[in-house]
Amino acid sequence: MPENKKVNIDDVAKRAGVSIATISRYLNGQLNRMSTKTADKIAKIIDEMEYVPNAAARQLVTQSSHLIAVIAFDIDDYFTSEFFKGISEILATAGYTPVLFDSNSDAQRERELLKIVSEQNFDGLIMQPILHDAAELKELLKREMPMITLDREIEGFPAVITNNETIATQMAQHFRQQGYERMIIVTNPIDQASTRAQRIRGIEAVFSDAPILEVPQHGQQDAFMVSGIQNLIARRTEKVVVFVLKENLLMKLLGAPGRETLWHNPQITFSGFADTNAFSLLTKPLALVKQQPYLMGATAAELLLKKFSGQAIEPRTIIPALFHK
Template identity: 25%
Template sequence: MKTVTIIDVAKRAGVSKSTVSQYLNGRYEYMGADTRERIKQAVEELGYRPNTIARSLKKKKTKTIGVILANILYSFSTKVIRAIEDVCNREGYQVIICNADDNPSKEKWYIEMLLAKQVDGIIAIPTKSNIDLYRKLKERNYPLVFVDRYIDGLDISTMMLHNEKAAKMCVDELTDNGYERIAMLTMEPISITPRFERIQGYKKALEDKGLKATEDYIASAPLKEMQTRLKELMALKQPPQAIIAINDLSFMQLLTFVKENKLEVPGDLAIIGIDDISFADLFDPPLTTIAQPAFDIGREAAAALIQKINNRYVMDADIRRFEPRLIRRASSTKS
């Protein structure tokens, strides 16, 4: 089958090659409606498809961005990528999604793969193990935006939740309902930005309420060991009256523990989860959660990256914090 070229389209529409090029690039300012319609019909009749590789070489842009997710299983990640894709689709960008599984080696491989594919920019939920690679990209003025996590010493625009405030909302909700022995369930490693900040917020909020933040009540474990860690937590001489799950995957582990041990919520144990899981209002009883505006975070990250790609000024070293929202349901109230 003969490849249809832009010259074929121009001949069929009765216009010049440059006019077709302007049409394909959306530059209609000096083009009459009749001319546009003829070109459109010629494109459809001939089945013309622009050579994106050739156009990329000419413009030195691929109209493609890469997104590196720390873990695609987080509900936050899926919402963020949906918002990024919406913005990029509207702006004519394709998106390559990479799931790093919180594995620095896999993250490094994806960064190098995306650069080899000459993507115009990268949005990343970074680990802390590829600082040198990100620093080299920053020194080249390569368009980069971080989401959910920042790296000290790297002046890169970052979009993230106000994590300490989210944890404070949890503590305030529980103490206002009469709970004093409040634990926090977190995945390891706890050095990851949102986990570290939420733990700090939890400690400060307890101190503000005149309560002691004991290390025994900060239950951290890898996901596969979390059930054992919860058993240890609840076996303490003074077990917690309430538990805050630091993210949606931890919350799922907590709900599994509650079910398997036939605990009544909130009678035996009050619970709150940071990240509003989709079935929170369908659970019995409905679950109190802290929602973060993941769609807003994703949209702002995509918009900032596209601005960088287009050489518009975007302040680096700017950590933009988004506000958490308490969704009060029955799992955090006194029965």
């Protein structure tokens, strides 16, 4: 064999005197479909010829890429890195590799990514969607593909979520018992995520008149939040909880210029959803809701693998969050 010629599966099959299909079965571990003698012979020839299986060629035979698309809402979030870690570790045990895409909290970008995923040979999809119309999602995908949604719900697709409404109610009840009379909800656009509406419903079960400060997804979010909160508390004297529905917004708020008057006001406390331990460094301890993103990602991967094997799965799997007082 010339040194500059790459050995392919056909070369190995000819040398071994077997079919390409037999070589493919060997490479995919289907040794029960051949004799021990044949398997040993193929192994020896592969070693002698220094054959490296071509992934694209294997896909043609098996009709499987063993690649899983993962579309995240915002890869800058700690939540994303943790759920992707959970996905990766579970999929690796089954021989699958996840490929991460970032919609960057942009619905149009998500549409483009869904088109890309549908045109490539991905075996399945796990996504943290912005779009919430099932019909549009199916149209964009163009082909049947096993899919799990994560941290969001879309009718007709299995979802892994936090107990958003229940944990928000528990948190609100805690602050009511602590003597807080008012809660200000700070969130990114509500219509971008079903989970935000669930959390707000949980809070409103306790603080029915809680004002909502809806922060634009992009732009000067820190200044917007500080001025918005100052306007909402102006000329009021009751004890107030500022509850932020997303960790990176809470970080921006507590690091924003001008937030000092809010932070040092004894009538105001801050809380929110936060999955990192960064807030433990603050001089004033905060009561926070912690999700379990690693477990959520791992669970989504396990459900996808079950779908591959034809097992029935529940339409909704809830991974409880924890309220750290």
